[in-house]
Amino acid sequence: MKKSINIKSLILIGIIGVSAVLSSCVKQDFAEPDAITPSFTIPAGANLLTIQQLKARHTTPTSLDSIVDDVYIQGVVTGNDQFGNIYKTLYIQDSTSGIVLSLNKTSLFNEYKQGQRIYVKCKNLVLGSYGGTLQLGAIYMGGTGQLPEIAVANHLFKNGMPGAVPEPTHLRASADLAINLSKLVILDSCSFSEAGMPFVSDNLTTDRGLKLKDGTTITVRTSNYAAFKNSIIPAGKGTVIGLLGLYNGTYQLAIRNINDVYGFIPPIADASFVTDPLAWAAPNTWTTQNVTGTQVWAFDASYKMMKMSGYAGANYENEDWLISPSYSTINIPSAILSFDHAAKYGSPSTELHVMISTDYNGANFATATWAELTVPNWPSGADWTFIGSGDIDLSSYLNQANVRIAFKYTSTTSSGATWEIKALNIRR
16 A cells, blocks of 8 residues: 655645755854055155145245155045036145145045045156146146046055145234135135125136135136035125135135035125115115215215215315114124225224214114214325225114114314225124
């Protein structure tokens, strides 16, 4: 008699057996292997120069200086192409200076991140000026060109993992510009000339003005490929970080990403005289008070400024006031007045005055209380050069619902200055 075989039992046994085999082959979870930390040592016989020592070899602005000896520099990456405002370029710096590396390679940020320390083999490279900024690269059509991509790995060597980016150097005045080329710099208490505009217009690389603390203006140059090109330029004063360059006599700042622009506090009021302030509709109406004389404050449409002079073929006695609309300083931490002004002839620092009131209501001029503000910087009276007034602290006038600023002009029959005012604002 044949024995019957239970097919279902055989299938069950097979499944159990396979499960046992599979269970015995289950892989354990293992930690990922440690990342390999790049390391580089300068070859025997080679010399390490500081970036400043290398740049010192370039003594003639129009020359190309070929590097024929076996020298290296090392520095930390301060700028790359991650956000589109830098193209085929790396900025590196050490404790002595910064330099631009011109490389015919894109997506550099994938390999050379900010904070990455690198060594650069300089032999067979050239130093040359591009518009006034020194670059390290290769010869191209008689000038400094980009190092071919195939050669980049033979000249750039990473050492260690990316770390901290060097602290930016404070740049506050025109004297700080030339000595900080190609370095990461920081500008505090600076302001944009085109606040309210995007960084880029018409999808073309765009220059915008940026005023330093001392009134010097430099250019912020933004590529139409920058990730932040459509961001709106903030008003007021704040902080900007960027990489400083020079092109044909104009200092330029390259912002790496939008986070390099921060801390901007909008002005309480924009009274920059971009149009006739006397024609502004309420509440932004400036008014005048003619106390003595026939000469009065007037708006110069060509130069976008207010102007007053007691001279009309001869000096005349005058007292004329230009008075702001009412500003509120309630619930703000601070208020600072500043403006640009020029004055020629006369004695500006004694004949011209900036006043403030908290009880002038537009009709009680004769009885209102006016106090004179201290202006740090007065024009000499020798020429028409505009200078910044300096910051005028209004902290004594906070928590007031009705603050008015006035420009009081005086002249005599023997002395009469011409006073011009523009770019006025009150910022927090």
